[in-house]
Amino acid sequence: MSFLRKALFVGTGGASGMVFKANSKKERIAKAEEAQLKILREQAAPEDPPPWIARAEAEALAKSEQAARELRELPAQRAARGPVTYKDGKRVR
Helix, strand or coil: CHHHHHHHHHHCCCHHHHCCCCCCHHHHHHHHHHHHHHHHHHHHCCCCCCHHHHHHHHHHHHHHHHHHHHHHHHHHHHHHHCCCEEECCEEEC
16 A cells, blocks of 8 residues: 555655645544544533424423413303303203
8 A cells, every 4th residue: 555655656746645644553543532532422412402393392382381271271261151051952051
């Protein structure tokens, strides 16, 4: 592999050195370790949900709170209307 790099370097007049960087083994290992740590940090960090998910959750919570409030108020509304009576199978107030 090093022979090919050297041949390219000589053949292109040094321009291949810009493409094929001569990194030492220690530099490559350090760079790989940094990349691995970055991946582990990203996996461990909790990610904020996208804004549209947060809005949808807020809307769902508001709807459920409104439904619960309506269910709590329902007996009071029925009591305010008075008793329901039936005459000849029809509802009469």
